[in-house]
Amino acid sequence: MTRNPALYQSIEMRSLKARANPIRPKQTRHNSAMVRDCVFAAVVGVTIGSGLLVWRNWEAVKPVLHSSGATVIDGDTIEVAGERIRISNIDTPEISSPNCPAEQVKGFAAKRRLAEIARGYPIDIDREGKDRFGRTLARVRIAGNDVGLQLIQEGHALPWAPGAAAKQSRIRAWCGS
Template identity: 50%
Template sequence: MKKLIHAAIIAAVSATPTLAANVNLVDGDTIKIGRKTIRIVEIDTPETYKPRCEAELVKGLAAKQRLRQLLDAGNVTYEPTGTDRYRRTLAHVFADGVNVGSVLIAEGYALPYRPGADAKLERLRAWCGPDAQL
């Protein structure tokens, strides 16, 4: 019963539209709404905090800028799917009903997230070139 109440509260809060002006960007795949940090699930964008090459930084900043544009299109909502090891909420994020993660992938700003070192290296090489190493 306690889990059902908790799930209902989370669903109600996340379904409440947030104005884009109240959403802060951490990077191209992570946002903050109030004190809650939300990692957009199923995508990965290039790093801006500790990029491994200049091209990754440039691409990461472009992804962050595009995410801002998408979020500015309308009310922001999210559907939580869990939490990660950093205690961030994993969620599908929507702006005016549009899944921003799907748009970022379709437009080439993000890659689909797959776990594991091989997948991580593949993403890094997409951003930094074929000779990039972890």
């Protein structure tokens, strides 16, 4: 059997051409689809992470019911006989949608302190109107003490003032920036 040198030369040339000019693999996904998938994965990750944070802190987030009939919702909101009452003269750090982690920590502390103050004492409510969320705005007194003033004096709340500038000032006080 004789070898055909032309055949071997042809195979060798094809091999060299393939090495010199490799065929690029066909791109199967467009960049926009990859970006979309990355954004989706990030959103899912943040959502799951937020859910785990709330689940882990459920004891601090859930409303606290007291023998006085008041349920403490957060540092400046209670519920009495199904009526949500926002303490009118104060603002406390946010728990559910904080602007920084420090604000949430301070919000939990304000909620705990309000729960301690409300524990087992009769509550006097001086209603003043409604807020934009439909909650009753009121001055709240427990055992004769103005709760808002007490929370301000203890550093758990700041005096409430209207306007975006006042709100930003309170956020800076809680977040330190």
